[in-house]
Amino acid sequence: MLELAILGILKDQELHGYELKKRLTETIGPLTSVSFGSLYPALARLEAAGAVKAVEAHTGTKPIPMTGSLGAEVAAFRARRGAVRGSRGKKVYGITGRGHELFAELLTASSHSPEDDRGFNLRLAFARYLPPDARLGLLERRRAQLVERLAKGRSSIRSSRDRLDNYARCLLEHRSEATERDISWLDQLIAAEFAASNSQKQKETT
Template structure:
């Protein structure tokens, strides 16, 4: 059975929806935009592009390099040298394989984003990065599911902390306290995202019982 699309493939499709790019540009954009989320090497990027191309999700498109102005130096020899250098640069640009997303790729990208299956930490971060492409209802559901998951983590860490409070294991308590503090911060953050999403979709209804439960857990 073939493996499903990876987070890296989702990122590639998302970036190619913005514009056609060659491998170097894709890697640069990933590093600049998603560096904290995922580290991408050449050894993983090009195989991902090959898999997507085999699926018909991306295709090679013709590069259209800009033609730079050749400076007028006043020296015929200097201008010839500049022209030769520019021509060689353009030939190099044309040799680079530029990728573009296809209709199949756009459908695949949308399907992954709006999938209701449970996702891991990296998968959530990547989907959130491209959440502007999601259906509003799916986006709100993803955030609420994430909130429920974090809330359960907060409860679990609270129970563990209370059990260990009087044990002679100070470093265990420090770890549990850090875990609880981090999840509490994440919970407040996700609640803020949900509130903004509900407001933007003209659906301001809130669940008071859940909100009160969250306050009691912090």
């Protein structure tokens, strides 16, 4: 799951871990906080799988941990800084051909099963890489899932009305309202998909 997000970001541009994390949290939202404790192992997995590779951060410096010539190394680093702020021990990752393949696999895979919220948000963020029909299927599956969730939430409010205090009930109601709005938001997206599809057909017939 995290692999998909990483590959999707790296498709746009090469980045190093720290910047990648910031980009991730602002793309897939701060709700799903990605920690370094999962980001770096995920990058290592991807690199082992040949999906990404670490490229030199400009100026082919080798990561030599020599302590004897530390002064010379530092001096070299300082001499080189200026173009892209501080080219020190950064490891910049780039996506490979295998990485593009893996991205397509992950984006399509298991999009036909009850996915969780994060999975949907992630897939939607990269929906431009999906063919139009898969995009529409994604949205409609999500809609059905939310409708079911809403029904369950309402029934659980109804069934346990007397067992809940004000705070818990208020929480459940707020959540149901949020789900309702999500559904109508999805309806908008679905309508937009249909509109785009129709205008596409119009263009084709002319």
